[in-house]
Amino acid sequence: MNMAVALVKAGRVKVRYPAELLADDGQRVTVRAPWALDTVRDFGFVRFEPGDVFTEHFWRDRWYAVKEVRTGGGVLKGWYCDVTRPAVVGDGEIVSEDLDLDLWVSADASAVLRLDEDEFAESGLAGRDPEAARAAEAALDELELLARLGRFGEILA
Structure with missing residues (x-):
């Protein structure tokens, strides 16, 4: 089944792309999508490029999304984690x-x-919505701790 993923930033859609629905257990939705841009994005520590495949996990009750990144040949590059508000899923869109x-x-x-x-500091979220800012910082801390303890896979199990 096909879905669309809309990534919103500062109140506007930053990017929207098609994805294949892999699973939805009521809390977590997992989709697979190719790299959404036709250009390379070089972060210095990893390059996202045409042909890369993302398996993306979005939660309705967690303040993050986790994206497993692989080359088109299936080699794991790593995981890119976005701190987000809990995902809103409906009408074929995340x-x-x-x-x-x-x-x-x-x-x-x-x-x-x-x-x-x-x-994050420049966004002013802490002043506009202190509760959301605290939840965002806690989500980042949780993800980092799990990764450093070698328990990162637990959130994807």
């Missing part, structure tokens, strides 16, 4: 609101990188 904080976990877990904390 809406995920990005809260600027991210975490990268390399395939062998040797690199666990907190990303975009400056963007």
Whole structure:
């Protein structure tokens, strides 16, 4: 079954792309999609490029989404974690609101990188919605701790 994924940032849709629904257990929705852009995005620690395949996990009750990234040949690059509000799922679409904080976990877990904390601070979320800001920071801390303890796979089990 096909779905659309809409990534929202600062109140507007940043990107919308088609994805194949793999599972929906009522709390977590898992989809698979190719890299949504036709260009390479080089972060320095990983490159997302045409041909890459993302298996994406969105939760209705958690403040993050986890995206497993593989090459077109199936080689695991790692996991890109977006701190988000809980996903809204309905009418063939998943809406995920990005809260600027991210975490990268390399395939062998040797690199666990907190990303975009400056963007999060500049977003003003802490002033506008302190409860959401606390939930976002707690989500990032949880993801990082699980990765550093070698227990990251537990959230995907």
